[in-house]
Amino acid sequence: MLSQYLYISTAPSLSREEVDSILASSARNNPARGVTGLLLYNGRNFLQLLEGGEAELVDLMVRITHDPRHTGVSMLEHRKVEQRACSDWAMKRIMISESVENRREALDTDLPENLDTQIRKIIMNFAVLN
Numbered sequence: 001m002l003s004q005y006l007y008i009s010t011a012p013s014l015s016r017e018e019v020d021s022i023l024a025s026s027a028r029n030n031p032a033r034g035v036t037g038l039l040l041y042n043g044r045n046f047l048q049l050l051e052g053g054e055a056e057l058v059d060l061m062v063r064i065t066h067d068p069r070h071t072g073v074s075m076l077e078h079r080k081v082e083q084r085a086c087s088d089w090a091m092k093r094i095m096i097s098e099s100v101e102n103r104r105e106a107l108d109t110d111l112p113e114n115l116d117t118q119i120r121k122i123i124m125n126f127a128v129l130n
Contacts, residue, residue: 001080001081002082002083002084003052003078003079003081004051004081005049005057005061005075005077006050006122007073007076008046008126009046009064009071010045010072011041011069011070012043012044018069019041022069023093026039026091027091030090030091033052033056035056036087036089037086037089037091038094039091039093040094040096040127045126047123049086051084051086077122079116085112085119094111104124107123108124
C-alpha cells in the first residue's frame, strides 16, 4: 500500500533558480526512493503532493520540515492509496498562470486524471486563491 502526503509551506524569498534547484534535486533523488509527486509554487507558498512508501515519505517530510528555505510546513492530507496519481512524475512542477482567470483551466489540463477529487479541489483552491 502506498501513501500520499499533501502539504503547504511558506517560502516568500525563493528565487526562480532556487525553486528550479529544488525540482532538479527531487527529479534526481526521488526515483531511487520510489517517490513521485507534483509541486506548485506561487511566489510565496509551496503546495506539494508526495506519493510513495510510508517510511520514505516520513523521512522526506523530516528533511522538508528542517529545510531552512521554507517555514510553516502544514500537512493538509495524509492517506493510503492503492495506486499513484503521479506515477510518471519524479517531481512535476505545475506552473500557476499569472492570470487568475486562466489558472483553473490550465491546472485542469495539467493535473493527473486519476487524482483524488478532494486533493484536486485543494490544489485548485490553492492556485485560484494565491
